[in-house]
Amino acid sequence: MEQQPVPQPGNGGQPVVPPKNWLVESILVTIFCCLPFGIVGIINASKVNSALAVGNYDEALRLSKEAGKWTKIGFFVGLALIVISVILQFVVGVAIFRRNSGSFGMP
């Protein structure tokens, strides 16, 4: 239950608030993190919008939940990858530093 359809008078013809399509979040994922999830997210947002355009609110709501699920998976997988990557970089860096300082002989 992310968003309830709420009647909104005077918003240019559309009687309900559209369910979240996760487009902006997907753009963020595309730009800052993990491309495949970002593109899947944009495609999912597109599906939500298409359902809205033909007035199929229930379908839009279902697709919205699906889109949200994948965006969240993308976010956490991305976060995990970044953390692992930073740790690896650090470990490799320390190893190289130790080897170099060993072979060049610290006093």
Added chain:
Amino acid sequence: MQARNLSARISVLIGLAALPLLLVYFLYDPAHSALFPACPFHRLTGLDCPGCGSQRALYQLLHGHILDALGYNLMMVMALPLILYAAAVQAGNLFRRERRVIRFLYRPWFTKLVLAAVLVFWVARNLPFVPFSWLAA
């Protein structure tokens, strides 16, 4: 009321948690520091993905160098106003009775435009000749 605000609240919390990161990107230049995670796609293929250069662009933006930022990642800089606008509306929804939405984000043409822009940018920035090579990270 509470239920439909939950996602807005979580988004705002994640946004606030990311603020200290801005300080890191202000203090250290990803172009000259091993501190920052490199793009896995770039590392594997040597090609740029649509997000490559975002971290370096962010550093330049935070120092007011918009042209340098555009040189690292044109799409990221162009998407930023939309992202900030959407974030402001989202944050504002916490204090409004009625949830406000940005209408054009829910139009089929807009999602198609975004998808097309991402794919075209991805291909274009990997073409090894001018003017496309200017788009490379």
